[in-house]
C-alpha cells in the first residue's frame with residue numbers, strides 16, 4: 001500500500017523503577033586453580049555486601065571479589081506525559 005509515514009521523535013528518559021530495588025552482590029574470585037565462589041547474596045544497598053567482604057577476607061584471607069550492581073529502570077517520555085511507547089512492530093499504517 002502506498003502512503004507515507006509521519007515520524008514523531010519524542011525524547012525519553014530512563015529512571016529507576018520505583019517498584020523494584022537495586023541489587024548489589026559480591027562473589028569471591030580468589031583462588032589459584034579455581035575461584036572460591038563464595039557469594040554475599042543480594043542486597044538493596046552496598047553496605048551489607050562490603051561488610052560480608054570484610055568478614056570473608058578476615059576468615060579466609062581471600063581478597064579478590066567480583067562485584068555486581070543491577071538496577072531496574074523504566075523508559076518514560078521526558079516531558080512526564082502519559083503518552084505510551086508504541087513498539088515499532090505494532091504501529092499500523094497512518
Ligand SMILES: [Zn+2]
Pocket residue numbers: 028029030036037038056060062
Ligand atoms: Zn573466598
